[in-house]
Amino acid sequence: MTDTTYRQALNDALRSELSRDENVLLIGEEIGLFEGSYKITAGLLDEFGPRRVLDTPIAEEGFVGAAVGSAMLGMRPVVEIMTLNFSLIAIDQIVNHAAKIHGMFGGQSSVPMVIRMPGGGGQQLAATHSQNLEVWYAHIPGLKVVAPSSPADAKALLIAAIRDDDPVIFLENLALYNTRGEVPDGDQVAEIGKASIAKEGKHLSVITYSRATTVALEVARQLEEEGISLEVVDLRSLRPLDRETICASVRKTSRAVVLEDDCLSYGIGAEISATLMEGAFDYLDAPVRRVAAAEIPLPYAKPLESAALPTAKDLIRVVRELLAATSFTR
Amino acid sequence: MVDRKEQRTAGQEDAQTLIGYYRQMALIRRFELTADQMYKRAKIGGYCHLNLGEEASVVGLMTALQPRDYLFTNYRDHGYALARGMSTGAVMAELFGKSTGVSKGRGGSMHMFDTETRMLGGYGIVGGQLPPATGAALALTYRGDPGPEAEAVMCQMGDGTTNIGAFHESLNLAAVWNLPIVYVIINNGLGMATTVEAAAGEPELYKRGCSYRIPGERVDGNDVVAVHDAATRALDRARRERQPFLLELMSSRLRGHSVVDPAQYRSREDVEHAQAADPVPAFRQQLLDSGVLEESLAQQIDTESREAVNAAVAFAEASPDPTPDQLFDYAYATPVPNSPDTLPGHPVTGMP
Numbered sequence A: 001m002t003d004t005t006y007r008q009a010l011n012d013a014l015r016s017e018l019s020r021d022e023n024v025l026l027i028g029e030e031i032g033l034f035e036g037s038y039k040i041t042a043g044l045l046d047e048f049g050p051r052r053v054l055d056t057p058i059a060e061e062g063f064v065g066a067a068v069g070s071a072m073l074g075m076r077p078v079v080e081i082m083t084l085n086f087s088l089i090a091i092d093q094i095v096n097h098a099a100k101i102h103g104m105f106g107g108q109s110s111v112p113m114v115i116r117m118p119g120g121g122g123q124q125l126a127a128t129h130s131q132n133l134e135v136w137y138a139h140i141p142g143l144k145v146v147a148p149s150s151p152a153d154a155k156a157l158l159i160a161a162i163r164d165d166d167p168v169i170f171l172e173n174l175a176l177y178n179t180r181g182e183v184p185d186g187d188q189v190a191e192i193g194k195a196s197i198a199k200e201g202k203h204l205s206v207i208t209y210s211r212a213t214t215v216a217l218e219v220a221r222q223l224e225e226e227g228i229s230l231e232v233v234d235l236r237s238l239r240p241l242d243r244e245t246i247c248a249s250v251r252k253t254s255r256a257v258v259l260e261d262d263c264l265s266y267g268i269g270a271e272i273s274a275t276l277m278e279g280a281f282d283y284l285d286a287p288v289r290r291v292a293a294a295e296i297p298l299p300y301a302k303p304l305e306s307a308a309l310p311t312a313k314d315l316i317r318v319v320r321e322l323l324a325a326t327s328f329t330r
Numbered sequence B: 001m002v003d004r005k006e007q008r009t010a011g012q013e014d015a016q017t018l019i020g021y022y023r024q025m026a027l028i029r030r031f032e033l034t035a036d037q038m039y040k041r042a043k044i045g046g047y048c049h050l051n052l053g054e055e056a057s058v059v060g061l062m063t064a065l066q067p068r069d070y071l072f073t074n075y076r077d078h079g080y081a082l083a084r085g086m087s088t089g090a091v092m093a094e095l096f097g098k099s100t101g102v103s104k105g106r107g108g109s110m111h112m113f114d115t116e117t118r119m120l121g122g123y124g125i126v127g128g129q130l131p132p133a134t135g136a137a138l139a140l141t142y143r144g145d146p147g148p149e150a151e152a153v154m155c156q157m158g159d160g161t162t163n164i165g166a167f168h169e170s171l172n173l174a175a176v177w178n179l180p181i182v183y184v185i186i187n188n189g190l191g192m193a194t195t196v197e198a199a200a201g202e203p204e205l206y207k208r209g210c211s212y213r214i215p216g217e218r219v220d221g222n223d224v225v226a227v228h229d230a231a232t233r234a235l236d237r238a239r240r241e242r243q244p245f246l247l248e249l250m251s252s253r254l255r256g257h258s259v260v261d262p263a264q265y266r267s268r269e270d271v272e273h274a275q276a277a278d279p280v281p282a283f284r285q286q287l288l289d290s291g292v293l294e295e296s297l298a299q300q301i302d303t304e305s306r307e308a309v310n311a312a313v314a315f316a317e318a319s320p321d322p323t324p325d326q327l328f329d330y331a332y333a334t335p336v337p338n339s340p341d342t343l344p345g346h347p348v349t350g351m352p
Ligand SMILES: Cc1ncc(C[n+]2csc(CCOP(=O)(O)OP(=O)(O)O)c2C)c(N)n1
Pocket: B074, B076, B124, B125, B126, B127, B157, B158, B159, B160, B161, B162, B186, B188, B190, B191, B192, B257
């Protein structure tokens, strides 16, 4: 085990996969000389040279699509999009091409590529630069979508994504890059499509992913002191969604809150709630609650931005409301 | 820029080669006329775009492209699939949505794909094929050196496609990365009902590579030999120098945009002009006039085309429909736990 940052865990995974497989290729804007807008690719140009770490013009549709075509010929491109917001320029290549090619052509060509990109608000970047949009991708058959919350998962899931033969959307979060955690030594390969129980608990399940998992864990620690035991389910994979793990947790706790950074309507929380209606309805003591972002283009001014984004306080309030509504006693 | 007025014509090629071109053109013509009929008999669904009028362009390009090369096209792709060497039956079966189709009935008319002949797809989104084709050319630079035997990529598109962003981003990438790719514009004068003049700021489309210092050439797309020669030169340059090229073939669409379009927006003169330039009878006549082809052999080729297409229809009809239990067969290339493979109305997760 080594204590390291989420950023370093990603960098380690990229380095290790570049060394392992000569078909792995990094593609993106400013990932070479500039070392990536968030320095995830630091040092890799020096180590692997410009053929393996390929700087691109500002042309998201062009270079994401080029990654698709190179993957069809056996390369394993790992694309960095500076932030998730810019992936909208490439959405045709992601949704209409990367996601479709395997199925639409009868399984003749796979598209082994990864698109890494950070989302997330809270950095005062205003409306166009603060989105999450994970449901845009999680909605699309043919894609796999992962959103790790810890350095260990970030490394193991990135390695898994690179070795996977399907297009994988790898969602990072600006607020996670400097977070720290223990990462097992060597190359662990995670299983895409599996959630994890980030913390076991008895009284209420908080179902969450990415940055919001860190919030949920912090809240769980606080409430533990009051004798309230939260179980934190970290989805890790948004497509496929590990419905069984979610339902099993709620069948045990009988109470569920979904915490998500993206806005509420049609969100991950909506999907989880519907899943629980099917798989845990008889076990629920109260309706599922959702804690999500306000539905507004995110403002720049700090007081407004903070008001719009879900916080630990919001989660604590909703947990207490739900416990009260279900006559919770310790 | 080379705007070649002087084109080579039939006569300088050996007779067998020319007869081979005619054979392929006649097959595509017969296939497309039959596809039109089959559509009207509801054997074929969805959108169906034909290469009628573009046979000389298709065959000129496909005879220049080598088996080791890769091809990406738009949705007007039946002729390319045939000329690339896919079986006529499997192409027809794809139109019929059968599991024996080249894409196992998953793609239909717009989405012919065959790994073996390296046709990596017809694509239905206008311009969608350009970035992947460009990336395929990028991949080639990782697996071999430039030279006369090197592999190259050909990316076909329509005139209307030169107005979409993907065209410009792709050409720019191909230029800055020195990629072995030939972009081919089939300029049939129309994108649905919109003329080139109405849609393109630079209607001489072969010049649109200028911004990227990609040389271009405009060629008579009704002249199969001229197309073959121009494509061979462009491919050779791509192989040896890893330089992209933009080829514009002047062509015409004999029918509507797709089989259901009566094309009433076209003037009588425009249609008559297209019919007068029809490359299939013109090439046949040219070969007869120059003594390359005997009338009897010409008739035999026409008969063989008809028989081949009839056999393709019979094969497609007799082929099995894919069954619902195969629905999720190609959901993912790497199997994954919790894949939501449920049919409509079935619960995604069960209550214990
Ligand atoms: C992005 C996109 N926009 C619109 C369409 C609908 N559409 C299909 S074909 C076509 C015209 C394309 O014209 P051109 O590139 O000249 O090709 P042609 O049909 O003449 O072969 C249009 C607008 C589409 N398929 N994709």
